[in-house]
Amino acid sequence: MRAVDLIIKKRDGGTLSTAEIDFLIQGYTAGTIADYQMSAWAMAVLFNGMDDRETTDLTLAMAASGEQLDLGALGARAVDKHSTGGVGDKTSLVLGPLLAAAGLPIAKMSGRGLGFTGGTLDKLESIPGMRIDLSRSEFLTALDQVGMVIAGQTADLAPADKKLYALRDVTGTVESIPLIAASIMSKKLAAGAHAIVLDVKVGSGAFMKTLDQARELAQRMVSIGTLAGREVAAVLSTMEQPLGRAVGNALEVREAIATLQGQGPDDLLELCLTLGAQLVLLTGKDRGLSAARRRLETVLATGQAWQKFRQFVQQQGGDVRAVDEPDRLPQAAVVQPLPSPQAGYVQSINALEVGLTASELGAGRERITDPVDPAVGIVLNAAVGDKVGQDEPLLYIHAHDSAAADAAAARLAQAIALSSEPVTAPKLILDIVQK
Numbered sequence: 001m002r003a004v005d006l007i008i009k010k011r012d013g014g015t016l017s018t019a020e021i022d023f024l025i026q027g028y029t030a031g032t033i034a035d036y037q038m039s040a041w042a043m044a045v046l047f048n049g050m051d052d053r054e055t056t057d058l059t060l061a062m063a064a065s066g067e068q069l070d071l072g073a074l075g076a077r078a079v080d081k082h083s084t085g086g087v088g089d090k091t092s093l094v095l096g097p098l099l100a101a102a103g104l105p106i107a108k109m110s111g112r113g114l115g116f117t118g119g120t121l122d123k124l125e126s127i128p129g130m131r132i133d134l135s136r137s138e139f140l141t142a143l144d145q146v147g148m149v150i151a152g153q154t155a156d157l158a159p160a161d162k163k164l165y166a167l168r169d170v171t172g173t174v175e176s177i178p179l180i181a182a183s184i185m186s187k188k189l190a191a192g193a194h195a196i197v198l199d200v201k202v203g204s205g206a207f208m209k210t211l212d213q214a215r216e217l218a219q220r221m222v223s224i225g226t227l228a229g230r231e232v233a234a235v236l237s238t239m240e241q242p243l244g245r246a247v248g249n250a251l252e253v254r255e256a257i258a259t260l261q262g263q264g265p266d267d268l269l270e271l272c273l274t275l276g277a278q279l280v281l282l283t284g285k286d287r288g289l290s291a292a293r294r295r296l297e298t299v300l301a302t303g304q305a306w307q308k309f310r311q312f313v314q315q316q317g318g319d320v321r322a323v324d325e326p327d328r329l330p331q332a333a334v335v336q337p338l339p340s341p342q343a344g345y346v347q348s349i350n351a352l353e354v355g356l357t358a359s360e361l362g363a364g365r366e367r368i369t370d371p372v373d374p375a376v377g378i379v380l381n382a383a384v385g386d387k388v389g390q391d392e393p394l395l396y397i398h399a400h401d402s403a404a405a406d407a408a409a410a411r412l413a414q415a416i417a418l419s420s421e422p423v424t425a426p427k428l429i430l431d432i433v434q435k
Helices: 003-012 018-030 037-050 052-063 072-077 091-101 121-126 137-146 159-169 177-190 213-229 249-259 266-282 288-302 304-315 320-324 350-365 402-413
Strands: 078-085 106-109 148-152 195-202 231-238 334-339 344-349 377-380 394-397 416-418 429-434
Touching: 003 037, 003 121, 003 159, 003 249, 018 052, 037 159, 037 177, 052 159, 052 177, 052 213, 078 091, 078 177, 078 266, 091 121, 091 148, 091 249, 091 288, 091 304, 091 344, 121 148, 121 249, 137 304, 148 304, 159 177, 177 213, 177 231, 177 350, 195 213, 195 266, 213 320, 213 377, 213 429, 231 266, 249 266, 249 304, 249 377, 266 320, 266 429, 288 304, 304 320, 304 350, 334 344, 334 402, 350 402, 394 402
Parallel strands: 078 106, 078 195, 106 148, 195 231
Antiparallel strands: 231 429, 334 394, 344 416, 377 394
């Protein structure tokens, strides 16, 4: 078997066998297949696609290229969640405690954020002392003792995906739906959970700009998971405006805390309940959607989810005082309002611009080695559809100095459109894809 023959086969629209895909991934991981050959194959996939069986075989081959966690002792209760990324997306910090308190152990490996703001790990590290680099035994111990763990992805987890993604990033092949789906699902399968819910973002602040693109990706990932013997569902949610009100690492932790204490924004809570209810159904813990939601609403209302978050923070070395008293979290030196130039209604908020501005303030990074400032970011005072008065703050800019705040204000003023007529807020949940 030769790599060049498989490149030609895919170039000409052929379908690769399981053995051929295994040969490619094993050879590329071992270094016996060169970058230039793998990039040619990826470009052929971009143009000609892969069917569900091929994509599943690719996913399984990448998952098998390194360490795979065995969560079999937890049976069907072990769950995981993945988001395709968005602005203000702190769902893992709320959803995790809800699920753990409801009796569903959640084992999540996350990455650091690029672009808009930090990823889940960066948000967690704004809590003093919080450890996200855990050994395998520490990861499993936390899951056993708390029912919830969020840690950094180890280098041994799906190394083929890490290598292939870096290659796709510099060869113009990132946009391939089969390769995106296999990349995401290989890490989820290697992490060992039985049931997985996927939050596929759609809109200006998301990778998938159209509903059709997002639905195609969601359907492909659900199919992969099903063929691999897992229970998977995908929720398509809007990213036409930031999720919640806070955009920035410590600011998003504060908002997650408020949500767990029953005082968070409605859209963030609704998305978490929707995602969580799907996992409750996938594990068979409840058979109806209403019962599944009630289970999660109960652990929220009784404070069990909040206590689970505190246990999670403490288990991973975080200072619980900083979540009990969020003013102990990092705070920006300058907090500057952006006043509304007129009375009216918020017509639109460009999520992409908000995210890029937050990154420019220091909340995000361009390269994985760049530091992030946990204190800076943006807090919206109004969402799409809200009525605002003239000079009423549209948002608050949290910056390290006045010059940075002024620069952000100039950019954000162009990111928010106002209307003299009432405006309907965008629909939050656009679709749910199930097997």
